[in-house]
Every structure is written in C-alpha cells, then in structure tokens.
Amino acid sequence: MYIVKALITRRPSILDPQGKAVEQGAKLLGFENVGNVRVDKRVVFELEASDEASATKEATALCDKLLANPNLEDYTFTLERNNGDA
Amino acid sequence: MYIVKALITRRPSILDPQGKAVEQGAKLLGFENVGNVRVDKRVVFELEASDEASATKEATALCDKLLANPNLEDYTFTLERNNGDA
Numbered sequence: 739m740y741i742v743k744a745l746i747t748r749r750p751s752i753l754d755p756q757g758k759a760v761e762q763g764a765k766l767l768g769f770e771n772v773g774n775v776r777v778d779k780r781v782v783f784e785l786e787a788s789d790e791a792s793a794t795k796e797a798t799a800l801c802d803k804l805l806a807n808p809n810l811e812d813y814t815f816t817l818e819r820n821n822g823d824a
Numbered sequence: 825m826y827i828v829k830a831l832i833t834r835r836p837s838i839l840d841p842q843g844k845a846v847e848q849g850a851k852l853l854g855f856e857n858v859g860n861v862r863v864d865k866r867v868v869f870e871l872e873a874s875d876e877a878s879a880t881k882e883a884t885a886l887c888d889k890l891l892a893n894p895n896l897e898d899y900t901f902t903l904e905r906n907n908g909d910a
Contacts, residue, residue: 776867776868804850
C-alpha cells in the first residue's frame, strides 16, 4: 500500500481569489507585512498498488482526471510505501 | 523577506467531508484502490520580517488568528529566507 501526497497549485499567472481573500483578511487583522498569498490544495490518500510503477500511473491518472483542473492548476505528488498491515 | 509555507490539516479524528467527496468521485471514476482521502490546505506567502524569530512569531500569530480553525485543525509551517530583491 502506498501513501500518496499530491500538491495541487494554481499556476502563478492565474489569479488566486482564495489567496487574495486571505491576504485581505490578514491586513484587516493588522498583519501588514504579509503579501503574495497563494492557497494550494494538498490531497493525501492511500492507494493499493502492486508496485511503484503502477502506483505512479494510477496517482497520475487520478490527478489528471479528478484532483487538478488542467486549465488552471499544476500538480506534483510523492509516494511513500507503507509496509504496515494496519 | 521570508517565504512562509503553512500546511493546515484537519485533525485525524475529525471527519473531512471534502476528502470524502474526493473519495466518492474517485470511486465513481473507477479508482477502486483509493482510500482514506484527506484534503489539506497549504498557504504560501511572503512575510517581511527583520529576523527569523520575529518571522516565526508573526507566522504563528497569523495561523492562530486566521489560517487555522483551532477547533478542528492543526498547522505546521516552514520559513525560507529569500535574499533576492526581486
């Protein structure tokens, strides 16, 4: 079993409204030194796969088809083998 | 100037509806081997601070007061010094 940690980020050229909202909130709270806020999504999941190659293939397909919006977002992920049976 | 990368995670004991939605979507798309999905938030921002101690203090305050919900979420963050003027 693998633990997949996928990080989905908006491309730098694309406006990030959630980041803008956080930045505005920070300034309203008096955090004047905060800037250029971006909010990314990290998705962690367990994946049953026979080997690393098939885990990579399946995680890539899941990112392409569900987790990331190919028009706006990029993604990277890491795989960790989880040897425990629990 | 520092680049702060904060990771905000729901406590494991707390239900993650967004993760459940992703898991259901994955299964509907035929990804049967995916389980225990959790969706975390990563917030990246620039922080003007004179030294690492004050950057840590300000980033902690921002996480406590804005980024993380203390009832449901935990957070960690890393600081990177950005020496470039650009």
